[in-house]
Amino acid sequence: MTDTTEATATEGNAIDFDAIRHAAKGVPKFTDDQADEAAACAERLCGYVRQLLVVVETSPQPVGADAAHLREARGKLVQWARDTLEGDEPTSTFYLENLALHCRLLVSLAAKAADRVEYCCWCNSYKTGTRVIHSVEAGTGPGAVLSACPKCRESYGLIPLSERPAAV
Secondary structure (H helix, E strand, C coil): CCHHHHHCCEECCEECHHHHHHHCCCCCCCCHHHHHHHHHHHHHHHHHHHHHHHHHHHCCCCCCCCHHHHHHHHHHHHHHHHHHHCCCCCCCHHHHHHHHHHHHHHHHHHHHHHHCCEEECCCCEEECCCEEEEEECCCCCCCEEEEECHHHHHHHCCCCHHHCCCCC
């Protein structure tokens, strides 16, 4: 994690989801003589997780066909993050990696709830106006959705699923 990323993760009351996602990409391996640095890293990550939890927990519950599964998954993720925040080894590498994982998992939920922004798989950032380009079906599990922002759709000639002719 770099100092500039950490410093810009929040600006006023707005949450910079890209900065949090970037800061949580990797946690340095701290040695015993770097306890102060590890504690500072843990404090930053805990702050990010707390910010994201507030947004996720106050956002409307999912509705639709998969709402029950989404509510259950969201509830488990929130509880796991809360359990980790109450952990007793705040500078262990395992604890720091769990905090970083919570940031990465919660940031998508929080970004979608807070600003109605979605992750663009092409430019790797959260943007407004993203549209689903490809849906990956899975026999078991959640599958995946690839979305693109307006700029990437234009740049790469991507056509949203909703604008394609129905398959025969």
